[in-house]
Amino acid sequence: MSLTTTRAGAEAPATGATARRSRGSAARRPFTGLLFVTPTAVIVAGLFLVPLAILVSMSFMDWPLLGTPQFDGLDNYRHLAHDNQFIGAITFTLLYTAITTVVLFAVAFVLVAVSNSPRRGARFYRTAFFLPYVVGTAAASTMWWVDSSDRLGIFNQALQAVHLTDKPVGFLDTPGKALFSVITLVTWKFVGFQMVVLLVGVQSIPGELYEAARVDGASTMQRLRYITLPGIKPTLALLTVLSVTGSLLAFDQFYVLTHGGPDNSTMTVVLALYNKAFQSYRLGDAAAEAVVLLVALILLNFVQLRLLRTKED
Amino acid sequence: MTTEAARRLTRSTLFHLVSMALAIAFLFPLLWALLNSFKSKSEANQQPPTWFPHSLSIANYRSLAGFDQGIGTYLTNSVLLAVLTVIGSVVVCVLGGYGFARFAFRGRTLLFAATLGILMVPYATILLPLYIVLGHLGLQNSLIGLALVLVMFQLPFGIYLMRNSFESVPRELEEAALVDGASSFGAMRHVSLRIVLPGVVTVALFSFLTSWNEYLAPLIFLNDGSKYTLPVMLVNIRYASYNIIDFGALQAGVVVAMMPCLLVYLLLQRFYVSGLVTGALRG
Numbered sequence: 001m002s003l004t005t006t007r008a009g010a011e012a013p014a015t016g017a018t019a020r021r022s023r024g025s026a027a028r029r030p031f032t033g034l035l036f037v038t039p040t041a042v043i044v045a046g047l048f049l050v051p052l053a054i055l056v057s058m059s060f061m062d063w064p065l066l067g068t069p070q071f072d073g074l075d076n077y078r079h080l081a082h083d084n085q086f087i088g089a090i091t092f093t094l095l096y097t098a099i100t101t102v103v104l105f106a107v108a109f110v111l112v113a114v115s116n117s118p119r120r121g122a123r124f125y126r127t128a129f130f131l132p133y134v135v136g137t138a139a140a141s142t143m144w145w146v147d148s149s150d151r152l153g154i155f156n157q158a159l160q161a162v163h164l165t166d167k168p169v170g171f172l173d174t175p176g177k178a179l180f181s182v183i184t185l186v187t188w189k190f191v192g193f194q195m196v197v198l199l200v201g202v203q204s205i206p207g208e209l210y211e212a213a214r215v216d217g218a219s220t221m222q223r224l225r226y227i228t229l230p231g232i233k234p235t236l237a238l239l240t241v242l243s244v245t246g247s248l249l250a251f252d253q254f255y256v257l258t259h260g261g262p263d264n265s266t267m268t269v270v271l272a273l274y275n276k277a278f279q280s281y282r283l284g285d286a287a288a289e290a291v292v293l294l295v296a297l298i299l300l301n302f303v304q305l306r307l308l309r310t311k312e313d
Numbered sequence: 314m315t316t317e318a319a320r321r322l323t324r325s326t327l328f329h330l331v332s333m334a335l336a337i338a339f340l341f342p343l344l345w346a347l348l349n350s351f352k353s354k355s356e357a358n359q360q361p362p363t364w365f366p367h368s369l370s371i372a373n374y375r376s377l378a379g380f381d382q383g384i385g386t387y388l389t390n391s392v393l394l395a396v397l398t399v400i401g402s403v404v405v406c407v408l409g410g411y412g413f414a415r416f417a418f419r420g421r422t423l424l425f426a427a428t429l430g431i432l433m434v435p436y437a438t439i440l441l442p443l444y445i446v447l448g449h450l451g452l453q454n455s456l457i458g459l460a461l462v463l464v465m466f467q468l469p470f471g472i473y474l475m476r477n478s479f480e481s482v483p484r485e486l487e488e489a490a491l492v493d494g495a496s497s498f499g500a501m502r503h504v505s506l507r508i509v510l511p512g513v514v515t516v517a518l519f520s521f522l523t524s525w526n527e528y529l530a531p532l533i534f535l536n537d538g539s540k541y542t543l544p545v546m547l548v549n550i551r552y553a554s555y556n557i558i559d560f561g562a563l564q565a566g567v568v569v570a571m572m573p574c575l576l577v578y579l580l581l582q583r584f585y586v587s588g589l590v591t592g593a594l595r596g
Contacts, residue, residue, distance in 0.1 A: 032497050033416025037424060040409035040472060044427050047465040051442035052434065058442065114332045121329060127582075128336035131343065134578040136526025138544035139570040142551055142563060143346050151360050152560050154345055160361075188339065196589055249435050252528050256548055270437040277441050278533060290438035297435050 055294075058287035065281045076288035085264065086289060089272040096179065096268065097247035103187055104243055105236075108194035115195060116202055126199075130192035137189065141256035144185040148172060148257075175265030178258045182266065185253055190246075194239055201235030202228060241304045245297060269293055343571070350374070350565040357561025373561035377569070380550060380562065382539050384569065387546040390456060391525060394542055397460035398524035399517050402467040406516050407509075409468075410475020411501050415484075425472075432469045440533050447534065459534050463524050471516040474588070478512035479505055515588040518581050522574055543570045 059076055063069040080086055115126035132140065147153045150168035159165045171181045205227060213223050251270040254260060260267040260275075273293070277286035349357055353370040356363060377384040412418075413425055443462055444453065452458025479501075486508075487500040495503065506513070528544040535541055541549070547566045551558065578585060 030418040033418040036408045036412025039405045043465050054442035125332045128339050134574045135571040138528035139567050142547050143567045152362050294438045
């Protein structure tokens with residue numbers, strides 16, 4: 001987790017490349033090299049490139065569950081434009097993504113402040129914050145669903161014990177409360193990951209910078225503003241990419257906790273996609289939806305990677 | 314001097330109060346599921362819930378044994394899937410990583426780019442055509458097919474990590490073995506593999522956690538109850554609408570599903586963090 005290991009890892013590919021050019025032994029055995037990467041090539045071709053091509057062609061076809069698929073041009077895409085559930089799902093997913101990204105960062109900064117402390121116990125706190133991350137989303141969502149129950153849930157019990165409410169809250173009863181419940185779950189489960197990655201970023205800033213600033217009489221706020229923040233900019237950009245992509249593709253937590261309800265108010269894009277493909281078996285329409293999602297995410301990734309690069313300069 | 318010491322004590326106390334409150338908030342749901350799973354049937358389904366079990370019982374775990382095919386089946390499937398995925402990921406990533414690190418061959422850059430390209434494509438969008446491809450291969454509704462798909466999703470991270478690990482091993486170390494007549498594979502296996510072992514553990518750890526926790530892919534690819542994995546079973550108990558949901562059994566199921574992950578993480582933390590650093594460097 002220190003600066004040295006990070007930098008050494010980053011430079012390794014460069015030295016490897018020089019060694020390869022200066023020494024020709026490997027280049028003389030191209031066939032052996034191919035043998036080593038054959039499993040990779042087979043899997044990438046068969047389970048990634050071919051399905052990708054099928055997906056695109058499916059999106060231009062009427063693809064019934066039984067019977068022969070037929071080319072239907074842009075029909076599937078036209079259906080999408082008039083599909084209110086799909087449009088509603090996009091709006092909701094964007095809202096969810098925006099809130100989740102902000103909340104995750106806000107909480108993660110607090111946790112970094114705690115777990116980056118030189119005090120005794122910081123290591124224990126760090127582990128405690130990270131543990132929920134290794135629990136599977138389906139298991140965590142199931143747990144949250146039990147805890148949110150009006151009848152038997154501990155959340156209501158705890159709120160009533162401290163007299164914050166005198167009757168059950170109904171955590172999943174209204175669209176607003178259901179969204180709130182999913183966001184608390186997601187924060188609890190994923191914020192530990194944000195914290196660890198941010199810690200790596202913070203700890204890779206050379207300590208001399210802080211010492212020099214202290215000698216020059218910079219305040220804590222100034223050190224934060226002029227040393228820490230610029231130092232972790234690439235990390236922040238990377239976490240934004242991961243958090244935005246992850247939230248746009250949210251499925252498990254909604255499928256288990258709210259099932260898209262109440263009244264389809266928490267229907268995410270991937271949940272709508274799943275329903276279309278595997279509940280209503282409209283495979284062509286689902287493929288078109290997937291292609292739209294795919295193109296949107298690739299564009300988004302490009303834009304964000306661009307930002308990441310300029311921030312590194 | 315004493316005021317300075319007092320101030321330091323106050324600060325430290327305040328720090329630990331806040332941190333401890335946060336730590337409890339994060340650990341509490343995990344602990345509560347554990348406590349609940351050992352309550353008696355009636356206590357686990359009692360309204361309002363009790364904070365601590367009045368008596369300890371394994372009745373909830375027993376009823377898991379009677380749910381549909383029985384938890385034994387689901388546990389076996391989960392273990393089988395994890396073993397297949399971990400072995401598959403490690404073998405493919407070690408071989409591929411070594412190939413990319415040590416050899417020049419036609420299409421090398423292209424294949425590497427295509428492998429990393431898996432990251433660019435949202436996981437959920439490609440499951441639909443994968444369902445069709447697996448059908449053609451006769452691997453639909455099979456744990457082997459599912460494991461292959463999960464291995465594919467591990468490739469970008471695993472290949473990248475193993476390639477970098479092998480590249481940081483000096484060639485000279487292998488040269489001696491090659492001169493002695495070892496094959497490339499032999500040199501890799503006997504010389505470099507030992508050095509890159511931490512990377513191998515990281516790949517294994519990540520693919521274990523992925524396969525153990527994955528929900529959407531098994532939900533789509535497995536349509537036979539006897540093939541279901543633990544996460545699928547859990548959600549099925551939650552949606553077992555034909556009878557009243559057994560909260561105790563549900564909590565016990567959550568415990569069975571999460572314990573291996575928590576233990577593996579606590580044992581192999583070191584490899585997990587180094588993996589995250591590599592992942593973070595990817596950007």
